[in-house]
Each structure stands twice: as C-alpha cells, then as structure tokens.
Amino acid sequence: MAETIRIQDIARHVGQEVRLQGWLHNRTDKGKLQFLQVRDGTGFVQCVVFKKEIPEEVFEAARRLTQESSLIITGVVRQDRRAPGVPGGYELGVTDLQVLQLAQDYPIQPKEHGVEFLMDHRHLWVRSQRQWAVLRVRATVIRAIRDWLDDHGFVNMDTPILTPAACEGTTTLFETDYFGEPAYLAQSGQLYNEANIYAFGRVYCFGPTFRAEKSKTRRHLTEFWMVEPEIAFCDLDQLMEFEEQFVSYIVRTCLEERAYELALLGRDTGPLERVVPPFPRISYDEALQMLAQIRQEMEDEELRELLKIEWGDDFGSPHETELTKRFEKPVFVYGYPTEAKAFYMEPWPGRPEVTKSVDLLAPEGYGEIIGGSERISDPDLLLERLRDWGLPEESFGWYVDLRRYGSVVHSGFGLGVERTVTWICGLDHLRETISFPRMLKRVYP
Ligand code: 4AD
Ligand code: MG
Numbered sequence: 001m002a003e004t005i006r007i008q009d010i011a012r013h014v015g016q017e018v019r020l021q022g023w024l025h026n027r028t029d030k031g032k033l034q035f036l037q038v039r040d041g042t043g044f045v046q047c048v049v050f051k052k053e054i055p056e057e058v059f060e061a062a063r064r065l066t067q068e069s070s071l072i073i074t075g076v077v078r079q080d081r082r083a084p085g086v087p088g089g090y091e092l093g094v095t096d097l098q099v100l101q102l103a104q105d106y107p108i109q110p111k112e113h114g115v116e117f118l119m120d121h122r123h124l125w126v127r128s129q130r131q132w133a134v135l136r137v138r139a140t141v142i143r144a145i146r147d148w149l150d151d152h153g154f155v156n157m158d159t160p161i162l163t164p165a166a167c168e169g170t171t172t173l174f175e176t177d178y179f180g181e182p183a184y185l186a187q188s189g190q191l192y193n194e195a196n197i198y199a200f201g202r203v204y205c206f207g208p209t210f211r212a213e214k215s216k217t218r219r220h221l222t223e224f225w226m227v228e229p230e231i232a233f234c235d236l237d238q239l240m241e242f243e244e245q246f247v248s249y250i251v252r253t254c255l256e257e258r259a260y261e262l263a264l265l266g267r268d269t270g271p272l273e274r275v276v277p278p279f280p281r282i283s284y285d286e287a288l289q290m291l292a293q294i295r296q297e298m299e300d301e302e303l304r305e306l307l308k309i310e311w312g313d314d315f316g317s318p319h320e321t322e323l324t325k326r327f328e329k330p331v332f333v334y335g336y337p338t339e340a341k342a343f344y345m346e347p348w349p350g351r352p353e354v355t356k357s358v359d360l361l362a363p364e365g366y367g368e369i370i371g372g373s374e375r376i377s378d379p380d381l382l383l384e385r386l387r388d389w390g391l392p393e394e395s396f397g398w399y400v401d402l403r404r405y406g407s408v409v410h411s412g413f414g415l416g417v418e419r420t421v422t423w424i425c426g427l428d429h430l431r432e433t434i435s436f437p438r439m440l441k442r443v444y445p
C-alpha cells in the first residue's frame with residue numbers, strides 16, 4: 001500500500017504513489033478533469049482527478065465532494081512549477097479516493113464574508129489559508145522567543161495567573177472571587193520575576209495576561225500572550241541592547257522559516273529584512289518634537305487634532321503610527337514621564353519627572369510591541385511610589401522586601417506576541433493573530 005505522508009514532505013516523494021489524509025479546501029470542475037485543493041494541516045496541494053485514469057465510481061466521488069469533506073486521497077506526486085499550493089510546485093495525480101465524511105453546507109464560502117460573521121465562525125475560520133499562514137507565523141515567533149532566551153542564559157519561570165494586586169494600573173483588572181476574597185487575573189508576571197532574578201540572574205515568564213481593556217481598538221485584546229524577561233545587573237542601555245538582538249532574531253527566524261506563509265499573506269518582506277541592530281533611540285522629548293513637526297506639516301485637520309499631545313501624556317495609537325511611519329527600523333523611545341508610566345520605574349538621574357523606561361515601536365505605523373524599564377532598587381523610594389500611586393502597601397510587602405536583601409540594578413521588558421505577529425505578518429488588526437481572540441465584545445466561540 002502507498003505510504004501515508006504529510007503535504008509538507010511531498011517534495012521528497014516525486015514519482016511515488018502516496019496517501020494524504022486531509023480535507024477538501026476547494027474544487028474546480030473542468031468536466032473530465034477535477035482539480036481538488038486538499039489541505040492536511042501542514043500545507044495545501046492540488047490533486048488532479050482525470051476521468052480516463054481512474055474507476056468511474058472514484059471520479060464520481062470526487063465530483064460529489066463538498067468543501068471541508070474529510071478524505072484519504074492516493075496518487076502519484078508530480079513536480080509542476082505552475083501548480084499552486086506547495087512551494088516549488090508539486091501536485092498529485094489521483095489514483096484513488098476515500099471519502100471519510102461528506103461535509104454539509106459549510107458556512108464559510110470562498111467569497112467575502114464580513115468580519116463579525118467570520119469571528120462568529122472562528123472555529124471554522126482557522127481552517128482558511130490566510131489564518132493558517134498567520135497562526136503558523138505565530139507559532140514560529142513563540143519558538144524563536146524561547147530559543148533565543150534559552151540560548152542566552154534565561155531560565156523560564158511560570159508566574160501566577162491569580163494575583164493579589166495590580167502590576168499595570170488598577171483600571172484594567174479582572175477581578176475573580178478567591179474563596180471570598182478578591183483576586184485578580186495577572187496583568188503581568190514582572191513583579192514575581194523581580195524576585196526570581198535574585199535566585200537565577202536572568203529569567204523570563206511567558207504566558208497569557210489579562211487586561212479589562214474597555215476600548216475597542218485594533219491593538220488591544222483582553223487576553224494576550226506576553227513574554228517578560230527580567231535581568232539582574234542590567235541598566236536601561238543594556239536592556240535596549242538585549243531587546244534589539246532579541247527582536248532581530250525573531251524577525252530573522254520568521255523570514256527564514258516562514259517565507260511561504262509571509263508570501264501567502266502578501267507581506268512585503270523588504271522592511272523586515274532591514275530589522276538588524278542597532279535600532280534608532282530617541283527620547284520622549286525628541287519624539288514630542290517630532291510629533292509637533294509632523295502636525296505642522298499635516299494637511300488633514302482631523303488627524304492633526306488627534307495628534308495633539310502635551311508633555312506628560314502617554315502616546316496613543318495615532319502618535320505611534322505617525323512616528324513609526326518615519327522610521328525604517330523599530331525605534332526605541334526612552335525616558336517617558338513618570339506620571340504616564342507604572343509605579344515601579346527607576347527615576348531618571350536628576351529628573352524625577354522622567355523614568356528610565358523604554359518602549360520599542362515597530363516601524364511602518366505598527367507602534368508599541370515592547371514596554372520595559374529599569375526598576376526602582378531602593379526600598380524607601382519604592383514605598384514612596386506605592387503611596388503616591390495609592391497602592392495598598394500590605395499587598396506589596398514581599399516586593400519591597402526584594403530591595404532589602406542584596407538589591408541590585410535590574411531591568412526587564414514585556415513583548416506582546418499578538419502585536420509582534422500583527423507587524424511581522426503585515427496585518428491591520430491583531431484579532432487574527434491568536435486562534436480564539438478575547439476582546440471587549442467577544443468571548444464566543
Ligand atoms: O507596556 P506593558 O503594559 O508592560 C508591562 O506589562 C510590563 N510589566 C512588562 C515588563 O516590563 N515586564 O505591556 C507590554 C506589551 C506591550 O508593549 C504590548 O505589546 C503588549 O504587552 N500589550 C498588549 N497586547 C495586546 N492587547 C493588550 N491589551 C495589550 N497590552 C499590552
Ligand atoms: Mg506599554
């Protein structure tokens with residue numbers, strides 16, 4: 001019997017008869033010829049059914065196949081440069097076909113559907129070629145993240161999901177009932193990793209994080225995946241060096257391993273090829289000046305209004321979009337105002353109104369993919385900040401403790417997986433970068 005193979009390996013079987021197990025993606029009827037687009041999870045391949053070459057009942061079975069029917073298909077692998085699907089051009093000359101289940105009225109047709117319809121059918125939408133490509137890039141991004149960190153001496157720590165207090169502001173907390181007491185879904189694992197560095201030096205956590213984002217934007221999920229490295233004996237400058245090496249590696253890995261998927265998505269990879277260290281670094285103050293300049297030259301009244309910003313404000317999406325359109329590489333913006341950022345950030349020497357913080361903004365209008373900073377290492381200053389921010393000291397006792405027993409300069413950052421994948425794939429909304437997105441108005445399916 002013919003060997004069962006996966007489509008991704010088809011190039012190794014030219015001239016052989018093989019079996020594929022998969023689903024019908026699409027079918028074109030040309031009378032005596034049927035072109036079946038078959039997918040098996042690892043790829044898509046064209047299978048050609050020629051009436052003259054197979055028994056009548058097999059040809060009829062092929063003709064009756066409906067979209068998404070499951071099947072086992074046997075045939076001889078041929079190389080044909082023009083064949084769609086597998087890179088390099090391979091197709092199957094069908095010799096036999098077994099239908100496992102004939103799918104009835106598959107709701108997603110090869111026509112345009114509205115986004116809400118597709119989101120309601122996300123459990124089926126993930127089968128489309130485009131979603132397949134995006135989610136495979138995501139998997140590669142995640143593997144590249146782990147590989148780079150593991151290879152650079154970072155130890156993986158799993159930080160809690162149920163937490164007693166806020167890390168990134170109290171307005172986006174999801175509250176749960178923890179045996180009669182409130183507990184919150186983690187917004188970040190950072191605070192715990194600040195403890196872990198004192199045992200391991202360099203650590204990272206990588207998991208889902210939760211924020212009750214009340215705004216409906218293209219850049220916010222309520223459940224998203226974040227990798228958070230934390231590094232002992234590391235200041236803000238050293239942090240930026242880590243980040244640019246890390247991000248460049250992730251992008252390069254996708255270019256090398258996911259060229260086919262990026263091509264399917266129509267991604268112009270030119271801008272991604274330019275993602276090599278060093279990345280430009282500008283201060284918040286310089287960014288503000290650039291924005292003022294951009295506004296002056298802008299004709300669009302409405303956008304000019306949106307881009308208004310005062311010293312002290314954090315950037316919104318429009319600011320980041322306009323700024324990063326002017327850069328060829330990801331750009332570091334450092335030194336954000338204290339009032340715009342989190343309580344734990346080390347102040348700028350001699351400028352207490354500024355923090356030793358840095359965001360990394362992706363080019364081409366994508367904006368923030370990383371937020372990070374040097375952390376406060378002095379216990380008294382930290383206590384002062386907790387009070388200024390109105391945070392409950394009793395919940396942070398352990399965190400202040402870390403500054404009492406061998407405190408050192410340390411820094412860390414968080415990279416959002418979905419934002420990174422959105423940028424690398426060249427998408428305009430992050431909802432397609434996770435298999436089942438959670439957003440303000442969506443927890444189904
Ligand atoms: O800038 P943020 O809020 O930083 C932190 O959470 C720090 N504790 C990280 C650290 O220093 N360890 O979030 C970091 C990144 C953002 O740059 C963005 O990529 C992503 O997490 N992110 C979101 N992604 C999708 N949906 C949301 N609602 C997000 N909020 C943040
Ligand atoms: Mg941020």
